[in-house]
Amino acid sequence: MAVQNKDENSLPGSKLTIADIAAELGVSKTTVSRAISGKGRIGKETVRRVMECIEKYNYRPSAIAKGLATSKTYNIGVAFPADTNLSSTPFFQICLLGVCEAAAAMDYDVLVTTVKENDISQLKRIVENHNIDGIILTRDFMNDMATEYLKQKDIPFVLVGSSEDSTIVQVDSNHREACEKLVSLLLADKMSRIALIAGDMRHMVNLSRCEGYINALRSRQISIDTELVFTDCDSQVSIEQAVNSILKHQAECIICTDDVICTRVLSLLREAGAHVPGDIKVASFHDSIYLESNNPPVTAVGMDVKELGCIAGKRLIEMLGGDIDIHKKILDYEIHLRRSTQ
Template sequence: MGRDKLTIADIADALGVSKTTVSRAISGKGRISKETIDRVHEYVEKYNYKPYGTDSKTFKSQKTHNIAVTWSGDYELIEMPYFQNVLKGIIEVMSDEGYDVMISLIVNDHIENLRRIVDEGKIDGVILTRTLVNDMPSRFLKSSGIPFVCIGSSDDDEVTQIDNDHFEACRELTSALIHQGHKRIALIGGSSNHIITKTRYGGFVKAFHDSKVTLDTSIIFLDVNTDKRISDILSYLLTVEIDCLICMDDTYALRVIDICKNEHIRIAEDLRLASFYNSTLLSGSVPAITSLDFNDRNLGAVAARTLLQKINSEEVHNRMLKTYEVMLRESTRMVEKY
């Protein structure tokens, strides 16, 4: 293999260390010995390896004062409040430090845009705004050696993660509903390939376990992706006598509300409804929707400060933020059906 195509894997093989060790030596992240760092740097300089587009002799100090924030191609327009709030927090922190923010679109596993700006050395770091079970962007960034953090949880312990405590929040909201007398609770959610779906579902299940209430898995619906499917599920749920329906997030809750309006289903009287995520999308709902209120602006700010620490080769830790509030509202009140 020509030296112009030298990879982190090649360096790792030549030095008898892991790819992770090489990445950490290049990015300055993690606890490895000075001797190992020096060996990696010497090899990089000797063979003119160019990590994420920089000259090998200057990669340790050269900065662009740009970072990238990824935008998932499967975000829908109605998911904008979350992304806008996170982005506000990121931009506020980065602007104060003299950094500009670039948006990089990722569609499924197609990371060409992200790969291009990393390989061309246009950025100093990346914030991923979504984590997946099979996370191609995260794997690529690890191999590149560029500093990055994930907003969300990951199964990879080597990835720096900044997230709201969705597990505990969803457990707490579900427990509150069970305590109110809702025993048969249905659930509608999105892709099971998203870590956030697994996390929220885990908190939901834990609430039933803690309350010693049997969970009916026949009224759990994941990987729901069309309004027709939601409508069919609602029609079914109205025939099997559930106590409450929880939506994984505000987008599903809004779709349920719209379908209920069109089909003359009354929220609270005919169908008690809650959401594991609140946003401005639900702010005008009547009755008000029981939900979880997260501080996404703060989430973005913490992620940005953590990335800056990594760019500056400082030690960082995962953060699980507990800045949420359980909002019990009229949509789940116990009323007589008639």
């Protein structure tokens, strides 16, 4: 069928198809697809006619049509860690909002999957079924299987986090520096017995935050008290054991490596009858609405998680367009001093 002039009650341009354009010009659908994608042997005059017709009727090819023409899906993936904390922390949801915002602005859709440290079968499926053009990883493990697999398959990807592998495109906040600064501020406020409760140390982000804690103590020549440092606290039981021991050893302040641990610590302190900040002070190496709205509000390191997602999404789509710059993007942070440490 021929494409009618808009004045002749033609369909809106967004509803036209490659077949309509082909019929209007008397060429094949393959010719129109090749003219749009710039691939294949097509005469300059034919390309000109196709482009003029597209412009005349304000034609916008669908994602499927564009994909057929360019061998792209116009989907990017986001891989979340499949651990128990996923449902209780806003970090990944907020990061996803940022990715979706960037993708929508660049005519891409987002497909979500999950990965485990020793099981990346979900990731493999969407890659090997050609469901995505590239992917964003939201957590990096030591000796990470996901990054090695994606490099092997030559799939473009961006890591929201940090890796020692300089060939990986990374977007992150400066966790080590931010955490060192927060501990230094607390030490300057005449505290010396500052306890630490950290999550899974296989995660690079926890390693970086703990290094910040250690660096701050060492810079003031304060020895690390092993009775006040608890790592791999990734369950209610392990956090409860840590809190009980810290109270027994009369720490002045508890610092948690993330908001999920901190929320649990605050609950356990209330159950134990320990008042914050009167009996013990509390701070977190990652902020959230839960900590900000707690009574009292909790001192924490603030990072723009949505911006992390936005930049990661934009960076990945730029890579899919041919940008090969692999520099690491580091976002700024803020220290939110609140009543929990006053």
